[in-house]
Amino acid sequence: MALQESTAPDPYQTYFEPTVYLNYFKMGQSPVGDECLYFLLKHYHAVFKSGGLKGKLLIDIGSGPSIYQLLSACEAFEEIVATDYTDKNRLELEKWLKKMPGAFDWSPVVKYVCELEGDRDKWAAKEERLRRTVRQVLKCDVHKEQPLEPAVLPLADCVLSSLCLEAACLTEEAFRGALRHLRTLLRPGGHLVLGGGFDSSFFMVGDRKFPCLPLKEKSVREALQEAGFVIEKLETKARAAETLSDPDADYTGMFVLVAKRSD
Known part of the structure; x- marks a missing residue:
């Protein structure tokens, strides 16, 4: 995740502790985490499955310490560059990529994605494929005109960002600016895949509250158009009634969208 510049x-x-944040991704232990995870995994699978988006390079913006968002994409892209704003998140992600002691166990999530793809038993092979496909883990800041500077990469076929921008951008102006900055990473005609929540003003990591920008579908559509994107697909889901009382987050719904850089 990225953060606005401030004194x-x-x-x-x-304060952001990746190992605490990862509790959301322990399947069956966090109602909010499960709701978000199942929705996002299902729609990322639909976006990247055979006949969907594919190409040479995908850049993931605000990866956090997470890999769930890349499990379908690694089947469709030759190279993935993961990125995050915080040092601790990048280190935690590297821990899994390098099979270091104490790395988070993503296998239940990987098995679920493999089940979506038709073969739950190939989960170990998918983990290795993802490790081979992620070529770099870089620092990013979506508030910079060049979010990955000083790194220089080829223009990507796809930029993915999952549960990042609403946490990184606390004003509509910052959100619109971030989308413009992400556009510079894409080749003409390339695609942005964005996943997030509607109306979220905060989320909890342990006992620490992190603020968010409460996005509306209308404001997301307008910001993308202004930044030079054409939305090709937008999937939404209202928050389930059984999670409404959960104190970890206050989103009212989820979305996954695919938008094309217009030139």
Whole structure:
């Protein structure tokens, strides 16, 4: 995740604990985490399955310590570059990629995606494929005109960002700016895949509250158009009634969209 430049202490670098955040992705242990995860995995599978988006390079913006968002994409792209704003998130992600002791166990999530693809038993092979496909883990800041500077990459066929921008951008102006900056990473005609929540003003990581920008579908559509994108697909889901009382987050719905860079 990225953060707006500020003279105040940096809450993400200082307080965001990736190992606590990863509790959301322990299937069956967090109602909010399960709801978000199943929705996102299902729609990322639909986006990247055979006949869907594919290409040479995908850049994932705001990967956090997570790999769930890349499990379908690694079947469709030759190379993936993961990125994040915080040092601790990048280190935690590297821990899994390099099979280091104490790495998070993603196998239940990987098995679920393999089940979507028709063969749950290939989960170990998928993990290895993803490790081979992720070529770099870089620092990013979506508030910079060149979000990955000083790194220089070829223009990507696809930019993916999952549960990042509403946390990184606390004003509509910042959100619109971030979309313009992400557009510079894409080749003409390339695609942006964006997953997130509607009306979310915060989410919890342990006992620490992190603010969010409460996105509306209308504002997302307008911001994408202004940034030079054409939405090709937008899937939404209202929050389930049984999770409404969960104190970890206050989103009212989820979305996954695919937008094409218009030139």
